[in-house]
Amino acid sequence: MLAIGAGRAAVTVDVLVEGRHFRRDWSSAQQVGAKAAAATLADVAAMGAAPVALVVGFGAPASLPVSWAVDCAAGIEAEAARAGAHVVGGDVTASDAVLIAVTGIGDLQGRGAVLRSGAQVGDRVAICGRLGWSAAGLELLRRGLTGPTELVDDHRQPQPPYEAGVRAAFARATAMIDISDGLVADARHIAQASNVRIDLSWSALLAHVADGAELLRDAASLLAAQPTATHHQPEVVVRDWVRDWVREWVLHGGEDHGLLACFSEAIPAGFTVIGSVGPPIQGAGVWVDEQPAQQAGGHEHYRSS
Amino acid sequence: MLAIGAGRAAVTVDVLVEGRHFRRDWSSAQQVGAKAAAATLADVAAMGAAPVALVVGFGAPASLPVSWAVDCAAGIEAEAARAGAHVVGGDVTASDAVLIAVTGIGDLQGRGAVLRSGAQVGDRVAICGRLGWSAAGLELLRRGLTGPTELVDDHRQPQPPYEAGVRAAFARATAMIDISDGLVADARHIAQASNVRIDLSWSALLAHVADGAELLRDAASLLAAQPTATHHQPEVVVRDWVRDWVREWVLHGGEDHGLLACFSEAIPAGFTVIGSVGPPIQGAGVWVDEQPAQQAGGHEHYRSS
Numbered sequence: 038m039l040a041i042g043a044g045r046a047a048v049t050v051d052v053l054v055e056g057r058h059f060r061r062d063w064s065s066a067q068q069v070g071a072k073a074a075a076a077t078l079a080d081v082a083a084m085g086a087a088p089v090a091l092v093v094g095f096g097a098p099a100s101l102p103v104s105w106a107v108d109c110a111a112g113i114e115a116e117a118a119r120a121g122a123h124v125v126g127g128d129v130t131a132s133d134a135v136l137i138a139v140t141g142i143g144d145l146q147g148r149g150a151v152l153r154s155g156a157q158v159g160d161r162v163a164i165c166g167r168l169g170w171s172a173a174g175l176e177l178l179r180r181g182l183t184g185p186t187e188l189v190d191d192h193r194q195p196q197p198p199y200e201a202g203v204r205a206a207f208a209r210a211t212a213m214i215d216i217s218d219g220l221v222a223d224a225r226h227i228a229q230a231s232n233v234r235i236d237l238s239w240s241a242l243l244a245h246v247a248d249g250a251e252l253l254r255d256a257a258s259l260l261a262a263q264p265t266a267t268h269h270q271p272e273v274v275v276r277d278w279v280r281d282w283v284r285e286w287v288l289h290g291g292e293d294h295g296l297l298a299c300f301s302e303a304i305p306a307g308f309t310v311i312g313s314v315g316p317p318i319q320g321a322g323v324w325v326d327e328q329p330a331q332q333a334g335g336h337e338h339y340r341s342s
Numbered sequence: 343m344l345a346i347g348a349g350r351a352a353v354t355v356d357v358l359v360e361g362r363h364f365r366r367d368w369s370s371a372q373q374v375g376a377k378a379a380a381a382t383l384a385d386v387a388a389m390g391a392a393p394v395a396l397v398v399g400f401g402a403p404a405s406l407p408v409s410w411a412v413d414c415a416a417g418i419e420a421e422a423a424r425a426g427a428h429v430v431g432g433d434v435t436a437s438d439a440v441l442i443a444v445t446g447i448g449d450l451q452g453r454g455a456v457l458r459s460g461a462q463v464g465d466r467v468a469i470c471g472r473l474g475w476s477a478a479g480l481e482l483l484r485r486g487l488t489g490p491t492e493l494v495d496d497h498r499q500p501q502p503p504y505e506a507g508v509r510a511a512f513a514r515a516t517a518m519i520d521i522s523d524g525l526v527a528d529a530r531h532i533a534q535a536s537n538v539r540i541d542l543s544w545s546a547l548l549a550h551v552a553d554g555a556e557l558l559r560d561a562a563s564l565l566a567a568q569p570t571a572t573h574h575q576p577e578v579v580v581r582d583w584v585r586d587w588v589r590e591w592v593l594h595g596g597e598d599h600g601l602l603a604c605f606s607e608a609i610p611a612g613f614t615v616i617g618s619v620g621p622p623i624q625g626a627g628v629w630v631d632e633q634p635a636q637q638a639g640g641h642e643h644y645r646s647s
Contacts, residue, residue: 040349040394041350041351041394043348044351045346045347046349046351048430048447050397050398050399050432050433050445051399051433052433052435052437052443054401054436057435057436057437058435089344090353092353092354092445094356094399096357096359125344125353126353126354128355128356130357130358130362131359132359132362132439133438136401136437138445140355140397140445142344142353142447146347147347
């Protein structure tokens with residue numbers, strides 16, 4: 038957060054590297070550009086700022102087709118426009134792997150930035166946006182599947198609810214974060230920065246995921262039906278797998294860039310209450326249905342699959 | 343350039359990649375960080391803005407010592423402080439080569455940004471800061487030499503005259519750029535953006551370089567004295583080499599990040615007049631002593647050395 042004359046700005050940066058954050062054979066250049074922009078724009082929105090501008094550092098080997106770079110830039114510009122922002126500058130350099138560093142600047146419109154550190158005991162915890170879609174889409178791509186297309190497309194190009202950031206700021210959100218690492222991991226960032234416990238309710242989460250839960254179950258069933266996965270497994274095990282996969286994606290899937298926020302006053306439109314803020318128990322942390330939340334990949338079935 | 347509430351900001355980004363922009367065996371981590379920050383901060387200053395904030399995207403392989411990253415961050419922070427700015431955010435990611443993407447934000451203090459496109463026929467062209475030092479230092483390092491230390495240190499960690507940017511803006515500079523690619527190349531950026539001819543005077547340039555010219559000649563003499571360079575060369579050829587090297591560094595050496603500006607009114611303190619703006623001849627371009635400026639490395643002696 039910084040002051041520019043009488044204005045207040047929120048600034049953030051996100052770096053994507055080929056092979057680590059995206060694959061050119063899985064996503065189009067336009068999708069990669071849009072995803073790079075989305076990661077930064079969602080972070081700006083999560084501070085309660087209205088995205089205004091992006092500056093883009095782009096690195097590529099000489100072998101990269103010019104059309105790829107042009108399409109990537111178009112994807113960045115289109116996603117910026119979706120959030121109400123524009124690309125205002127950039128730098129291009131040579132590098133072995135394609136790299137995209139997107140800096141975002143948001144207008145706080147005179148407000149203070151919403152930080153991770155402001156959650157108070159008694160607040161309600163609410164979420165806006167998709168959960169688990171991107172992680173499910175990634176798993177499908179890894180297994181060579183390209184559907185359900187809603188999930189795969191969401192992994193290629195997430196749809197963060199940018200406008201909900203300013204709405205949450207107006208509703209005096211005490212803390213906010215965009216979900217890039219996964220719900221539990223990002224809730225833990227708030228819990229630790231605020232020194233509180235965040236209690237989540239699985240049934241409230243499933244109600245929020247709503248129709249998406251069916252898509253996630255479809256994806257898990259497809260994965261379970263793959264020859265390598267179902268080899269000699271009885272049906273009851275497969276059913277457990279599907280349940281665990283959905284739970285894993287919802288609790289630990291990243292990159293959907295939904296907004297997780299804490300409120301002491303009324304919950305703004307578009308947010309669903311999924312938990313509450315309590316005093317720390319055995320340190321600041323995240324609990325689900327009164328159990329300490331497990332780490333990502335903590336399910337034995339899931340790991341062995 | 344963008345508006346943040348009532349404020350106006352200048353924003354720019356610069357990406358450095360290991361092996362292309364720096365070598366860890368030639369520069370300390372602190373120097374690499376300072377240089378990455380300097381490139382961006384000088385660009386902010388060249389828009390006539392007061393540097394306010396940096397955000398840093400940092401990529402590194404798992405094998406990079408943590409101390410290197412910590413020292414690099416300290417170098418960025420120290421250089422930001424030298425320019426009156428602070429590091430306000432960042433992102434860290436895994437990458438095969440060390441990469442540093444520095445975004446800079448400057449406060450235009452209500453003024454418009456000084457662009458490359460505003461030079462007018464009749465303007466005087468002036469410079470502030472070192473010329474050729476960094477290029478000479480790089481050539482010395484390439485040949486295994488570590489002195490004159492002033493030049494080698496300048497390559498490792500340039501010293502841009504940040505405060506001169508706002509001074510030039512107050513003096514109503516019509517166009518400005520920081521010299522990152524080389525004097526002629528960056529003057530050409532202004533000439534083309536403004537559709538003018540920029541005439542430079544070699545004697546005025548040498549007067550500006552002043553005591554630095556002696557350092558540059560010392561460096562060239564050291565290079566000429568290397569066994570591979572002087573093998574079977576008569577003294578008169580060596581003298582030509584030294585002269586051509588100095589000319590090459592001053593006209594084409596980049597990364598010193600001095601400020602080149604055009605003025606239609608009084609020249610501000612710290613700037614030396616080195617030329618003038620005229621109408622285009624055979625297109626927009628740069629001339630030196632009434633001859634079209636050659637490209638970098640255009641000297642036969644230099645290239646064959």
